[in-house]
Amino acid sequence: MEKSESAKIDIAETGRERKGKAPLLGGRSGPAERAKAGGYKRGIAIFDLILRVSAAAAALGATVSMGTAEQTLPFFTQFFQFQASYDDLPTFSFFVIGMAIVCAYLALSIPFSIVCIARPHAVAPRLLLIIFDTLALTLATSASAAAAAMVYLAHQGNSNANWLAICQQFTDFCQKTSGSVIAGFTTVALLIFLVVLSAMALRKHY
Amino acid sequence: MEKSESAKIDIAETGRERKGKAPLLGGRSGPAERAKAGGYKRGIAIFDLILRVSAAAAALGATVSMGTAEQTLPFFTQFFQFQASYDDLPTFSFFVIGMAIVCAYLALSIPFSIVCIARPHAVAPRLLLIIFDTLALTLATSASAAAAAMVYLAHQGNSNANWLAICQQFTDFCQKTSGSVIAGFTTVALLIFLVVLSAMALRKHY
Structure with missing residues (x-):
């Protein structure tokens, strides 16, 4: 009797494991789940790299375009030439x-970002990236918003302030x-997408 | 010979476990570690709530202070009264x-944020918070930077543009x-601190 019960339990467990539905206690992740999460995280890391290169290109374009913006008007007075830079x-x-x-x-x-592709489970580079991405986002936003306010003023002027x-x-x-x-x-x-992507890659996969 | 080797290995393993250095395979976390991580995450969530209330108060102060900013100068002409709002x-x-x-x-x-205190292991509210916090950060930064550019101009003027x-x-x-x-x-x-805190709470504890 004792022996037959033990055998029954063994069979039941094997059946569960074959279906891949073994009950996981306390959020333990098996090697198979870990490999699956690794694939998902590697996909995010590759997308992160593409977005990062695009963002660097856009920032370079913005810098060069603004840095070379100057214009000299074709007319001038004796003492003054109209020029904007x-x-x-x-x-x-x-x-x-x-x-x-x-x-x-x-x-x-x-x-x-390349380290995150090679080692999708590494937490330290990912955390470093999300912190500095947030700071870069703040800097880029403040520079762009301030410049946008001035461009708007240059286009529209302001009659109340007599500008x-x-x-x-x-x-x-x-x-x-x-x-x-x-x-x-x-x-x-x-950069917003980069921060959100990093947050998604940081989240746990139980 | 065979038996004595086996006994030796058993003792060595017990020694390791007693020191709490049992090697964990495949990043599995036991209930004790999970509880420890839960305490850490709950601490972060409480700090998150405090920062969130402070940020809301600061935003309210900024809104009300700017919304009530107006001044009427004590002198006026026949057709015009100098007023700024x-x-x-x-x-x-x-x-x-x-x-x-x-x-x-x-x-x-x-x-x-309160849900994150009550359930420190919940990922969904945490991920929701970090995404919308990032968007709120962008909005707050752009509003503040644009206003700062105008305040600077109102203080200093710009002789090149004749403002x-x-x-x-x-x-x-x-x-x-x-x-x-x-x-x-x-x-x-x-808001920057809130985003960084949420990222830290999202990270895995193996």
Whole structure:
């Protein structure tokens, strides 16, 4: 009697294991589940690398486009030539410096992203990336938003504060700075995706 | 000979287990480790709640301070009275709307933060919080940075674009808007901490 019961239990357990439905106690993950989660995390890490390269390219474009924005008007007086360049407005200088820092950070973070592809279960590089991505996101957003506020003012002016629009004269300059701001916000959108992706890769797979 | 070797191995294993250094295969976590990780995560969740309430208070302060910023100068001409209010500058209106949205989101997210305290191992509310916190961070940063650019311009003016500083006349208005911008950046700093904390709580404990 004793022996037959034991044999029965053995068979029942084998049947469960064959179906792959062995009850997991206390969130233990078996090697098979771990391999599956590894594949999912590796997919996220590859997508992370692609987004990171795109964001670095967008940040580089924003920096170069704003850094080369200048225009000299074809008419001049005896004492003064009308000229606009990005460093006439401190906000645009901040934009160039901020986006250059973000671009440099994104380029330097590519090796860490590659480490995450090679070792999808490593937590430390992933946590490092999400923290610095958040800081880069804040810097890129503040640079882009401040530059956008100035571009809007240059286009529309403000009659209440008696600030006149300068884009009627400096059309090329305004177009180029507007383009830079769009590139800046593209970087911001890509960085948001990067943070969300890292959060998804960090989550547990029980 | 065979028997003595087996006995030796048994003793060695027991010694390891007594020291609490039993080798864990495949990242399996026992109930004791899980409970320890739960305490760590609960601590993070409580800190998250405190930061969240502070951030909501800072956002509310920024909104109200900017929304009530107006000043009427004591002198006037026959046709015009000099008056400044936040909605004279579209950027300040954006700041008020953006910070109000962030404040409302933070207030509404408090129940989710409490769920994370009650169930420290739950992944879904934590992931939801980190995604929307990132979006709130972006909104708060862009509103604050744009308003900061305008406050800077109101204080300093810009001789290249022929925009005059208005803060020599509207001193009280400028002080109040500057205070709002500082409250806005306080919200941004608290939101950065919230995102980093959520990332730390999401990470695995093998």
